[in-house]
Amino acid sequence: MLGTLLALAASSAPSAAQDGAKPAAAPPAAGAADKIAKGREIFANFACGSCHSLADAGAAGHVGPSFDGDPNLSEPFIIDRVTNGQGAMPAFGGQLSPEEIAAVAAYVSHAAAK
Numbered sequence: 001m002l003g004t005l006l007a008l009a010a011s012s013a014p015s016a017a018q019d020g021a022k023p024a025a026a027p028p029a030a031g032a033a034d035k036i037a038k039g040r041e042i043f044a045n046f047a048c049g050s051c052h053s054l055a056d057a058g059a060a061g062h063v064g065p066s067f068d069g070d071p072n073l074s075e076p077f078i079i080d081r082v083t084n085g086q087g088a089m090p091a092f093g094g095q096l097s098p099e100e101i102a103a104v105a106a107y108v109s110h111a112a113a114k
């Protein structure tokens, strides 16, 4: 009898935990939106738009390539360029943390695909 109760208690516990986990499934999407919002701020604060065009950011720079409608701007590619720079593109690896660079890459990749 006691064994049955314990078994019932044990079997009901995981489903209670799963029910509890359902609302927690939302944050990953919210986290991605937060990351993009943070990237948008970094794009503005570090004046990426003084050299690059990106309609979403109201940026119309012409020193570097325009990002609008560029399907080749993957996040890993942007992270590499922003971290290490190339030619007249400054390296931001010393000014921005890897998390900040990942955020600006997520933002540019997202906004360029619009």
Ligand code: HEC
Pocket (backbone or CB within 6 Å): 042, 043, 046, 047, 048, 049, 050, 051, 052, 063, 064, 065, 077, 078, 081, 082, 086, 087, 088, 089, 090, 092, 104, 108
């Ligand atoms: C002083 C002007 C300048 C600033 C500021 C600048 N860039 Fe650039 N960027 C360039 C130039 C020039 C290139 C082209 C480099 C090359 O390929 O020789 C470039 C290239 C890039 C590329 C590669 C694009 C491609 O299609 O090859 C990315 C991505 C990029 N920049 C992102 C950024 C971000 C994000 C910021 C802000 C954190 C930023 N840039 C700030 C001048 C700038």
